[in-house]
Amino acid sequence: IGIAAQRSRELLAARQNLIIGQGRIVQAGLRPNPSINFDSTTDHSFGAEGEGVYGVSYLHPIELGGKRSKRLEVALLELERNRAELAFRERQIEAEIKSQYAEALAAVENLRAVEQLSQLSTQTLQVTQVRLDRGDVSRLDVNLVRVEVNRLVVQQLQFQNRARAALLSLRTLTGMDATQAFKLRGELQAPPVELTQGEAEQLALETRQDLKAAQLAEEAVAADIRLARAQAVPDVTPFFGYRRETSVFGANALARVFNSNGLIPGGRLSDRDKFWSFGVSVQLPFFNRNQGAVQEAGGRVAQARQNREFAELVVKRDVAVAFNRYQAARQAVELFQTEILPLGRENLQTIRTAYSLGDQPIFEVINEQRRLVESQNGYIDALKEDYLSVIELERAIGKPLR
Secondary structure: OHHHHHHOHHHHHHHHHHHHHHHHHHHHOOOOOOEEEEEEEEOOOOOOOOOEEEEEEEEOOEOOOOHHHHHHHHHHHHHHHHHHHHHHHHHHHHHHHHHHHHHHHHHHHHHHHHHHHHHHHHHHHHHHHHHHHHOOOOHHHHHHHHHHHHHHHHHHHHHHHHHHHHHHHHHHHHOOOOOOOOOOOOOOOOOOOOOOHHHHHHHHHHHOHHHHHHHHHHHHHHHHHHHHHHOOOOOEEEEEEEEEEEEEEOOOHHHHHHHHOOOOHHHOEEEEEEEEEEEEEEOOOOOOOOHHHHHHHHHHHHHHHHHHHHHHHHHHHHHHHHHHHHHHHHHHHHHHHHHHHHHHHHHHHHHHHHHHOOOOOHHHHHHHHHHHHHHHHHHHHHHHHHHHHHHHHHHHHOOOOO
């Protein structure tokens, strides 16, 4: 599980959502950029008398209605939702790893059990061969035991392949290289769960990260509708500027009077005026008051509320199903431990002893041995089911129980 947290490609990709969310927070907190305008008007392409207007102005937009704070609120809630979804996916992968771990352990336990029975069958084959040499049994008895030995060898190969497949799945889930070797440790024994179904349900409602994500999504869309309403408030843009106008008089009557008296050198009269300007620009919300965005956000609020209510129902259902599965699996394990396996081993030992004394045919030994093999495989399957039921209950609750 620790290796998967560091190497799993799926988790590494999911963690990028946190970086994306942090970038959205940064973007949401930014203020509008100011602007500066330069303009120039000249008559160089026409009369070329030297007239012109030059100006510069500075505009600084100001957001009203609390838009920036509401954008930040939405971005923060989205980041928290991403964290909850990541935590939920981490729990899912943890449960998948534990499940594959249980599959691998079960295959190893099955293999170990079959190997033990294979040794018993080999001993039975040796005893049967000795009795054949003495003339106590027929060649058919030896062949029947040899077939049983080979059948157990086939089962060993099957369980070996199952264990390899489970280990390969573990490597894939943890992000390990397919050729990297590791050994399984531990036993296929799950500790008892000290919780009632009601306690498990209450704990799940408090800790399930997918439910938390649904709750945060509901809060986020509620913040969205507040943002949509704030965006309907028009912003203001204060500005101030400087302008310089140059006017040239050379062809009008006044200029001709001054020219006749020699008062205007060059025959032209020029005038330069300088101005400061300032004011405020406000967009008038006559038509677009963000009505569509407000309506959309309202629909998303209702949708998120229904998703959250459905998530609560799913949590309760998951706990109920997992708890019932755990109780059934625990009862099956106890039955195998107290009744089925002890009696099966005792029966096989009794029949083997009777066969060695010549009181039972080899058919009975083989049949009883097969029943014991089935019982042992059934017991291992019951242990695996018990182990998996605890994992499923942990998945339903949203946290480890041990």
